[in-house]
Amino acid sequence: MGEPLTIVSANKSFGGWHKRYRHHSTTLGCEMVFAVFLPPQAGPDSPVPVLYWLSGLTCTDENFMQKAGAMRLAAELGIAIVAPDTSPRGPDVPGDPDGSWDFGLGAGFYVNATQDPWARHYRMYDYVVTELPALIERSFPVSDRRSVSGHSMGGHGALVCALRNPGRYRSVSAFAPIANPTDCPWGEKAFSRYLGPDRRGWAEWDASLLLAEAAERLPLLVDQGDKDGFLDSQLKPEALRQAAAAAGHPLTLRMQPGYDHSYFFIASFIDDHLRHHAAALLAG
Numbered sequence: 142m143g144e145p146l147t148i149v150s151a152n153k154s155f156g157g158w159h160k161r162y163r164h165h166s167t168t169l170g171c172e173m174v175f176a177v178f179l180p181p182q183a184g185p186d187s188p189v190p191v192l193y194w195l196s197g198l199t200c201t202d203e204n205f206m207q208k209a210g211a212m213r214l215a216a217e218l219g220i221a222i223v224a225p226d227t228s229p230r231g232p233d234v235p236g237d238p239d240g241s242w243d244f245g246l247g248a249g250f251y252v253n254a255t256q257d258p259w260a261r262h263y264r265m266y267d268y269v270v271t272e273l274p275a276l277i278e279r280s281f282p283v284s285d286r287r288s289v290s291g292h293s294m295g296g297h298g299a300l301v302c303a304l305r306n307p308g309r310y311r312s313v314s315a316f317a318p319i320a321n322p323t324d325c326p327w328g329e330k331a332f333s334r335y336l337g338p339d340r341r342g343w344a345e346w347d348a349s350l351l352l353a354e355a356a357e358r359l360p361l362l363v364d365q366g367d368k369d370g371f372l373d374s375q376l377k378p379e380a381l382r383q384a385a386a387a388a389g390h391p392l393t394l395r396m397q398p399g400y401d402h403s404y405f406f407i408a409s410f411i412d413d414h415l416r417h418h419a420a421a422l423l424a425g
């Protein structure tokens with residue numbers, strides 16, 4: 142309402158609509174594109190709940206919407222899906238000085254950076270938790286019932302968003318999350334640059350460390366392929382399992398035999414996640 146949302150594309154899908162929009166993010170200080178799937182049930186008198194999907198390294202809003210095969214069941218259940226980009230973008234936004242794909246553009250890690258030159262734009266946590274849902278809830282026929290899920294960097298982002306914001310999400314799940322980023326190369330590279338060298342400031346951005354003090358024991362559903370090439374070096378689901386056991390936090394961690402890190406894996410189990418979220422989002 143009064144908000145400059147520029148439509149990029151619109152495609153009818155499973156009776157609903159997949160649309161992409163461009164807008165200026167005040168949080169990130171740049172233009173951003175996001176995707177929204179509106180199921181056929183969504184209307185001015187029938188707002189639908191929303192699943193926020195956070196993608197992994199190198200992704201944009203497009204990967205999940207095109208590859209996960211989520212729209213058929215989302216349309217049946219009556220759930221909207223919103224997929225943001227994975228970092229700020231644009232000519233003013235610095236990327237990795239070395240040009241690698243695991244930091245900077247496409248790799249915002251869903252944190253609020255504190256260090257220059259990243260602090261000005263890299264505030265993906267505030268964007269996905271606060272600015273984007275407020276914009277979505279003002280602009281589309283959706284309710285304030287929210288859930289959050291994601292993959293890899295975004296699977297971890299989903300866990301952090303839920304753990305840090307009791308009451309904000311009805312449910313949470315993750316595919317192959319970077320479960321303990323303070324103790325793996327991807328996380329250490331990103332956190333040392335975005336948050337600085339003092340590791341004490343990293344703990345509030347690590348799901349396995351946040352679990353001990355979580356104010357809300359929202360059950361976690363996590364799927365992980367056991368043939369994922371990043372499993373032992375980067376993802377470390379055992380850290381999450383141990384932290385959940387120590388804290389008495391409900392966790393369903395499913396090791397899926399033979400599956401890798403790709404969207405072929407995500408597409409194989411997305412229906413289970415959608416039903417997990419629907420049970421919370423559509424309950425009385």
Ligand SMILES: N[C@@H](CCC(=O)N[C@@H](CS)C(=O)NCC(=O)O)C(=O)O
Pocket residue numbers: 196197198199200204208242292293294402403404
């Ligand atoms: N680009 C990296 C892989 C990065 C990667 O696997 N990214 C995951 C998230 S961590 C992804 O979703 N990639 C995009 C896709 O599969 O559509 C490589 O070439 O090794």
